[in-house]
Amino acid sequence: MSVQTKTSSALEPVIRCESVYKIFGDNAEKMMKESGGVVDAEKFKEAGCIVGVNNASFEVYPGELLIIMGLSGSGKSTLLRCISKLTTASAGEIFVEGDDILKMSNKQLIELRRSKMGMVFQSFALLPHKTVLENIAFPLQVKGISTSESIKRAQEMIDLVSLTGRENYFPRDLSGGQQQRVGIARSLAIEPDIWFLDEPFSALDPLIRREMQDEFLRLQESLNKTILFVTHDFDEALRLADRIAIMKDGVIEQLDTPANIVLHPATEYVRKFTEQVPREKVLKIKAIMEPFVPGETLSELEVSGEDIIATVAEEVLNDDRPVAVVDENDKVIGILHRANVVSTLFGDNASVQP
Template identity: 70%
Template sequence: MSTSAQPVIKCESVYKIFGANAVKILEQSGGKVDTASLLKAGCVIGVNNASFEVHKGEMLVIMGLSGSGKSTLLRCISRLIDTTAGDIFIDGEDLLAMNAKELINIRRNKMGMVFQSFALLPHKTVLENIALPLQAKGISTRDSMARAMDMVNLVELTNCENDFPRQLSGGQQQRVGIARSLAVEPEIWFLDEPFSALDPLIRREMQDEFLRLQSVLHKTILFVTHDFDEALRLADRIAIMKNGVIEQIDTPANIVLKPATEYVAKFTRGVPRERVLSCRAIMEEYDATAKMSDVTVSDHAIIETVAGSVLTEQNPVAVIDAEGNIVGALNRRIMIDVLFGETNSMPVNN
């Protein structure tokens, strides 16, 4: 993920209140919305004063329990529903000021959306389902089919392109939905509980596939889930919501190690540190005179994925960056401290 000066998505004090007189009630509250008083007035708050930025190539996972406002926030940012108040900018453009034509254009050319429901047309083949949004843009049948075939190969459904949805497994159907959303080459990808209807094994496989695609495509992503394990596995940053409020937005490691509220702490309680800490977070300074193992690990690798390799080595293991430069070292003592030491008993690098 790279951080540019201008965020791809910027939300400033976004509110969404459902019910009559929502705007008037919000104005009278001065922005300090009380959930109980809203309920008395016959209103329900979906999003309460949300402000944050998402930069190019970043994956922000929005999570919370049912009714927390996570899907409502996503729909506000994609403008599937209108906000009650606040500002939303896409690449510096005011999303809320766009007319219908401008909104259709930005959805067709910048946004891709995947929802829990696969919404595949049963009478069309895999290839035809994927080509639909391209044909809606006026692209010729020949070109749209060629692009759709590229997407079939990307999501590894080669040889299934002429199958109908009923012939596919749940995971394969979801791959078709993902391929269809990617066919228009969106800059921003919105995913709302895309894997929640799948059984655990297929869900894990789809998470693997999703991470593989992101490593290739580097999309700017808003991903909604209620599954904390899924959020930890996928996110660059996590936003945890409760009653429409973003309780904390931070990296997975900081969410677990430094919860901002008691509510966030409930989500993180019992999460092993090795599931969120990277090698960079715990590595020691590299000693060029030390005898090193032949094994190396990435500075961004999560500890649980490399612990076995480090523990079986007698000598320190070099930690390397994306260019292959040695930036630190890990050894068995450090790994044992992480796996079996007391919480917060060891320093963590920022």
């Protein structure tokens, strides 16, 4: 996953939000009409309304995994629901592949959801009287796909999420993690380009949760979907995200790469989340490497600039020669001294650039 290419301005965003608001309250709609398009969130609050999403503007690029992170009540689900149009934003514009979903007819919206969007929620929402295979095949049949074709595709999805052999189990016979995998397989079977996941792993115990995160990363590596993923767990966000949007009271406080958020928190609120985060777990080798000087004697060991420091630290520390840092084409782009790793692990690295 390369965020740099995904967020490059040459790419058209899959999702674009412009000043999106969602305001709850009896008077909200009337006040909004009277506002003449200039939304003052404070006025709504003074009138007793709840500002669920407050002036959210951002873009999501093809193949990007954007995580919306925040504590309970910060507006994450509301923002996700606005973009999937499960709820209608009070103001602003939301473009999906260039089309403003707030201007779409119901028919267009249903078609968009059916053809492009997949959703996975915390409650697995499986059909209890249908088997694993039937649960996954059913939505395909509703879409008009033939029984044999839907079973074939369901079986492929079962293999993809490593549930082979459990096709004929009922949901009650599966663990929470396995049930969630069925939910993911069911959602993937309809081949969405855009995937909305609202706290998909929060019902799972920590061990299974980590396994599911690994599996999810593996899937994303091969499927490369555009994903909006909601979580209140900062560690989960750091592990999975290309970029993270941190929300507080409906406002996106910062939207950036995990490394940038950890190294350069934009607000005091964001800084509090990052305080305990070991930098070596979010920074890549390319953030601490030094320029390559021809003629220098290097170790046989090579590391990728994209490697997270913690994953290669031990090997590098065990070698007393500088290690070559290579790009995806195996071209040397820098070198790494033991001292670079040591100062990240134990010393001040304020000058590190993500």
